Amino acid sequence: MNGDLLFFIEISLAGLGSGALLALTALAFVLIYKATRVVNLAVSEVLMLGGYLFFAFAAGLGLSAWVALPLAILGGGILGGIVERGLIRPMLGENPISVFMVTVGLGSILVGMAELIWGAEPKSLPAFISTTPLFLGEAYVSRKIAVAFVVAGVTISVFLALFRFWRGGIALRATATDQAAAYSCGINVPGVFSVAWIVGCATAAGAGVLLGAIGGISTTMGVFGLSALVVVIVGGLDSILGALIGGLALGLIQSWASTYLGGEYTSVVTFGLLIVAMMIRPYGLFGTHEIERL
Amino acid sequence: MIIGTAKESYRADEALLTTQPQRVWMAIFLATLVALPFVLDDYWLYLACLVAINVTAATGLNILTGFTGLVSLGHAAFMAVGAYTVAWAETRLGTPFFINLIAGGLVAAAFGILVGLPSLRVKGLYLAIATIAASFILHFCFIHFDGITGGATGINVPPLSIFGIELATYFRLYWVIMPITAVMVLGAANLFRTRIGRAFIAIRDRDISAEVLGIPLLRYKLMSFSIASFYAGMAGGLWAYFFRVVTPESFPLMTSIFLLAAIIVGGMGAIIGGIAGAIFMTLAPELLRFGMEWISPLVPNAGALLSPVRTVVFGALIVGFLIFEPQGLAEIIQRIRRYFRLWPFRT
Numbered sequence: 001m002n003g004d005l006l007f008f009i010e011i012s013l014a015g016l017g018s019g020a021l022l023a024l025t026a027l028a029f030v031l032i033y034k035a036t037r038v039v040n041l042a043v044s045e046v047l048m049l050g051g052y053l054f055f056a057f058a059a060g061l062g063l064s065a066w067v068a069l070p071l072a073i074l075g076g077g078i079l080g081g082i083v084e085r086g087l088i089r090p091m092l093g094e095n096p097i098s099v100f101m102v103t104v105g106l107g108s109i110l111v112g113m114a115e116l117i118w119g120a121e122p123k124s125l126p127a128f129i130s131t132t133p134l135f136l137g138e139a140y141v142s143r144k145i146a147v148a149f150v151v152a153g154v155t156i157s158v159f160l161a162l163f164r165f166w167r168g169g170i171a172l173r174a175t176a177t178d179q180a181a182a183y184s185c186g187i188n189v190p191g192v193f194s195v196a197w198i199v200g201c202a203t204a205a206g207a208g209v210l211l212g213a214i215g216g217i218s219t220t221m222g223v224f225g226l227s228a229l230v231v232v233i234v235g236g237l238d239s240i241l242g243a244l245i246g247g248l249a250l251g252l253i254q255s256w257a258s259t260y261l262g263g264e265y266t267s268v269v270t271f272g273l274l275i276v277a278m279m280i281r282p283y284g285l286f287g288t289h290e291i292e293r294l
Numbered sequence: 295m296i297i298g299t300a301k302e303s304y305r306a307d308e309a310l311l312t313t314q315p316q317r318v319w320m321a322i323f324l325a326t327l328v329a330l331p332f333v334l335d336d337y338w339l340y341l342a343c344l345v346a347i348n349v350t351a352a353t354g355l356n357i358l359t360g361f362t363g364l365v366s367l368g369h370a371a372f373m374a375v376g377a378y379t380v381a382w383a384e385t386r387l388g389t390p391f392f393i394n395l396i397a398g399g400l401v402a403a404a405f406g407i408l409v410g411l412p413s414l415r416v417k418g419l420y421l422a423i424a425t426i427a428a429s430f431i432l433h434f435c436f437i438h439f440d441g442i443t444g445g446a447t448g449i450n451v452p453p454l455s456i457f458g459i460e461l462a463t464y465f466r467l468y469w470v471i472m473p474i475t476a477v478m479v480l481g482a483a484n485l486f487r488t489r490i491g492r493a494f495i496a497i498r499d500r501d502i503s504a505e506v507l508g509i510p511l512l513r514y515k516l517m518s519f520s521i522a523s524f525y526a527g528m529a530g531g532l533w534a535y536f537f538r539v540v541t542p543e544s545f546p547l548m549t550s551i552f553l554l555a556a557i558i559v560g561g562m563g564a565i566i567g568g569i570a571g572a573i574f575m576t577l578a579p580e581l582l583r584f585g586m587e588w589i590s591p592l593v594p595n596a597g598a599l600l601s602p603v604r605t606v607v608f609g610a611l612i613v614g615f616l617i618f619e620p621q622g623l624a625e626i627i628q629r630i631r632r633y634f635r636l637w638p639f640r641t
Binding site: 102112 | 412416418423426430602606608610617
């Protein structure tokens with residue numbers, strides 16, 4: 001096979017891998033937004049916290065990675081539940097910007113706490129994915145990225161299925177469409193809010209462990225969440241399919257941009273894409289277009 | 295309702311200071327501002343100048359976010375544009391200080407209009423995220439247009455000099471920065487006595503209704519963006535003269551969040567809110583520093599804990615104010631004033 005083409009395929013595969021992680025993080029945004037109409041910027045910090053929790057359980061307590069991983073995800077979920085009950089519930093019905101700023105403040109608190117507990121310097125997670133490379137045909141793929149891709153793909157498919165067939169998923173969709181109507185049909189709307197936050201934050205924490213396994217953890221790794229935010233804005237804030245397609249597409253584009261233009265172009269391409277997408281479809285490629293009435 | 299303030303004209307009703315005590319307090323406040331540099335030592339003067347710069351920037355953001363309802367998380371980028379313009383004009387053209395500063399404001403305003411263009415189509419959070427995107431793109435430009443911006447190392451700005459007097463000490467800089475801030479804040483207060491300011495408020499309260507009432511939305515939203523960016527540009531220009539170096543890292547996204555936090559803590563949609571918030575948020579880390587020094591004998595390596603504790607307190611202030619005091623410090627000030635209006639006859 002032609003060398004250039006092979007190189008291109010390898011880059012694209014790596015891009016798809018990081019795109020899957022983006023999609024997974026975007027899923028956390030979408031879940032929380034769908035249920036509570038809150039854009040939770042703290043998803044980025046929950047992601048970071050997931051990585052650190054895994055670090056604490058696996059390296060600090062010396063647990064096996066397969067015990068530490070569920071514990072880290074559980075930790076993210078518990079945090080999500082506490083935040084929803086403590087901070088978001090009292091703010092419901094307020095101006096969306098205020099709720100958004102609450103999550104920004106929460107993110108700052110989480111970063112500070114992580115620095116207080118674990119220190120500011122970057123750390124690497126104990127290896128739990130083997131490092132032997134994987135070959136797809138002739139193309140080389142890092143095993144970590146392949147694992148991340150498979151995990152993200154499976155998780156998103158599970159969520160898509162849950163939303164279609166599980167009662168709880170349908171309750172969440174009903175709540176997203178019309179809260180008052182969902183209430184009168186006997187759906188426990190506050191319960192749906194809690195579940196969405198718990199599941200969303202648990203997803204983010206899981207994505208954080210995967211991201212940390214690939215690139216190490218630091219208190220500033222929440223920046224990754226900004227890219228995921230671009231994914232949800234482009235894909236549509238309330239669309240899981242949009243998160244999946246947007247995440248994979250952005251991963252590919254970022255990978256191409258950093259290889260062929262240079263690493264420093266990644267953010268400008270990402271955010272340029274965001275602005276273009278917003279000008280064309282302000283509600284996202286797959287989002288619901290809400291008509292505003294007086 | 296205050297008794298004994300019967301107004302006979304709209305002019306009197308719209309005045310900034312309506313009662314005698316207000317005028318007295320304002321006079322005392324201004325006298326304090328004049329007296330400050332003779333009382334404070336160099337470190338506190340440094341803080342006073344920093345507070346003044348932040349007050350200008352926060353007031354600008356308050357016009358945009360608090361009064362027009364357009365959330366911007368890119369305000370720091372406009373400050374950077376102002377700072378770079380001033381630094382470039384000072385080092386390359388050598389034009390006088392005041393022209394540089396105004397140019398900084400105007401260039402920032404032009405960028406503000408450009409960034410504000412999507413504001414007709416996207417609203418609320420989407421707009422906030424569009425401004426984040428714009429600030430990242432500007433940051434990229436600051437690093438890569440190194441013919442103008444000096445690349446990653448930035449530009450060093452020579453000390454400010456007016457009429458041949460070099461203003462290198464904080465004592466002298468104070469006399470430039472504080473009056474400019476006072477004028478800017480006065481300008482903002484007066485803006486909301488005019489049609490333009492009231493149109494901004496109408497747009498914040500319901501933009502479609504405002505359009506029905508005959509306010510051209512795009513024009514006024516862009517006007518709001520340009521005025522806010524002008525304030526940011528002026529603040530950035532002062533910042534450039536104050537710190538004497540401008541780099542792409544001088545104005546991170548954190549600064550934008552800081553300014554938004556300042557107006558949330560201070561009170562959105564009140565001029566005094568921008569002032570109080572900027573003062574409070576600039577001085578709170580200093581108070582923390584004193585607190586940490588105080589407990590340092592008890593806690594080992596308290597110095598190392600300072601930065602994370604600051605981050606936690608910063609976030610906690612935002613969350614706490616939004617949940618418990620959504621109107622911010624401005625509301626607390628109002629409450630104190632109401633209490634003392636009848637004091638000591640009612641507790």
